[in-house]
Amino acid sequence: MIARYIYTLIFYLAIPLVMIRLFYRALKSPAYWPRIPERFGVTPSPMLHNSIWVHAVSVGETIAAVPLIKQLQQRYPESSVVITTMTPTGSARVSALLGDSVFHVYSPYDLPVAINAFLKRIQPKLLIIMETELWPNTIYACSQRSIPVVLANARLSEKSAAGYQRFGPLTQPMLGALSKVVAQSQADADRFLALGLNSAQIQVSGSIKFDISISETLQDQSRRLKDHWTGKGKKLIWIAASTREGEDATILRAFEQLAERWPNLLLLLVPRHPERFKQVAELSRRAGFNTMLRSSADTLSEQTQVIIGDTMGELLLFYGCADIAFVGGSLVDTGGHNMLEAAAWGLPIITGESNFNFAEISQLLQANSALVTVNDSESLAEQVGLFIDSPEHRSETGDRAKAVIASNRGSLDRLLDAINEFM
Structure with a gap:
């Protein structure tokens, strides 16, 4: 808990630098400009209820998520699908592949004020995170609201595992709050277990990127x-x-x-x-x-x-x-x-x-x-x-x-x- 508070304080103190970086990227890529508020949980969405939130960082995760999202839409037509990305390239893939069938915005920063505003707006009944985009405050906020969090198509390289290991007091509570980790391989699963994930929380499914189809x-x-x-x-x-x-x-x-x-x-x-x-x-x-x-x-x-x-x-x-x-x-x-x-x-x-x-x-x-x-x-x-x-x-x-x-x-x-x- 203390580690997450320290992490959050550092993040808040870094906001001026974050804003400078955003403005710099917006100068190089104008697509960033009109969507900066989304980074702080301010979205143009209508109020949703019982949505399914899918988070995919960029292009690769988005492409992998598309067949999953289409299946979710077929199986649970009563639930709107909200998909968040972190980059313009990922955003472009959402628009090209899914159009208006989903509600899409940039993912809010991992700050309590941003996450809480976003969750209040979309009211998800489930968060699906693609691959390995783990954010302590996001996962904590979902657990406080009894929103299950599934880490889907999960992968964890040796390099990433070593990075998480260095921040054990922050990593272990975050992993403990996950509802399920569906890993790409046994090697990925073993790395998650070595970080402190409970074996009951994990299963190996293979990579859904193999399920790619070309129309x-x-x-x-x-x-x-x-x-x-x-x-x-x-x-x-x-x-x-x-x-x-x-x-x-x-x-x-x-x-x-x-x-x-x-x-x-x-x-x-x-x-x-x-x-x-x-x-x-x-x-x-x-x-x-x-x-x-x-x-x-x-x-x-x-x-x-x-x-x-x-x-x-x-x-x-x-x-x-x-x-x-x-x-x-x-x-x-x-x-x-x-x-x-x-x-x-x-x-x-x-x-x-x-x-x-x-x-x-x-x-x-x-x-x-x-x-x-x-x-x-x-x-x-x-x-x-x-x-x-x-x-x-x-x-x-x-x-x-x-x-x-x-x-x-x-x-x-x-x-x-x-x-x-x-x-």
């Missing part, structure tokens, strides 16, 4: 866009997706080596965060590449070499246009991003060596010869070149990735059964 509409959209970009198959597309700062220069150096041998190769470069779109486009131009923005009205020409994916909510569409995928956040020490979207399209997948956020998925893909790891521009160019050189190798590797998806489905049903205990 026929999206498949048709991808085919049309790919035909447009490649002149109906005259070019190959290498996608470098969800790249982080520090990776783009490496990718462009690799592309420079590849373009000398395969001038018809297109690089589709998709930065993770929207505030970096223009920066990455300029980096590509300075490297000497004919560069086009996806959002621009410019027509793709024979000379176009790099397309910057500078739109929100289209990554799954972009994967459908690609022939080879590199998944970012893995050449820098950020732990990687979700590889299963590329796998669902049957793409051969390359990543860097930093994949601790998706350790089990990475190991599973590697064990099935569906994932290749690299560590610099030379090894990246070499692996992409091998896939370009051999359509058979490309196809077989992609098929193995798709087979991993198919053989690991079913986690969503197990998660829904666990949630049903609290409905």
Whole structure:
């Protein structure tokens, strides 16, 4: 209790710095401006009652949550679904994939005044937190109101577990207030147990990210866009997706080596965060590449070499246009991003060596010869070149990735059964 009070006091004292950071981010990404009040629990929502609150931090968690949310809407039509995210990219995915079928706002900060105002507004009967977004005051406020809290599709890397362990007096009461933890793997479950979670609170279901589905509409959209970009198959597309700062220069150096041998190769470069779109486009131009923005009205020409994916909510569409995928956040020490979207399209997948956020998925893909790891521009160019050189190798590797998806489905049903205990 004392640890949570100290944490709360520090958070309140940090509010001026938080506001400066918000204003700074809003200058770089104007989408932040009109929604700053949501961070403090001030929402435009009507008063709700017995809603289901689903919290997903950003893009990956949001995409994973969509099949779950659709099932919740079918099973419990009397309950409105409220989904909160923390980033503009996550928000864009909610709008693109769920539209007006849910009420969406940014998650309030973990301050009692903000959380209490938000809970009063939406009156949830259940909070479902995707993966590992644990906030002491939010969980405490729910427990005080007898609102069950389910940690769904839960994962906990060794690095994150070590961080929580350092704050044991804060972590243990928070974990004790959780109603259920539905973990992706036994390794994740073991880390939660080592932090003090009661074994009766946890079960292993597998990752619901394996339950990804690609609609026929999206498949048709991808085919049309790919035909447009490649002149109906005259070019190959290498996608470098969800790249982080520090990776783009490496990718462009690799592309420079590849373009000398395969001038018809297109690089589709998709930065993770929207505030970096223009920066990455300029980096590509300075490297000497004919560069086009996806959002621009410019027509793709024979000379176009790099397309910057500078739109929100289209990554799954972009994967459908690609022939080879590199998944970012893995050449820098950020732990990687979700590889299963590329796998669902049957793409051969390359990543860097930093994949601790998706350790089990990475190991599973590697064990099935569906994932290749690299560590610099030379090894990246070499692996992409091998896939370009051999359509058979490309196809077989992609098929193995798709087979991993198919053989690991079913986690969503197990998660829904666990949630049903609290409905």
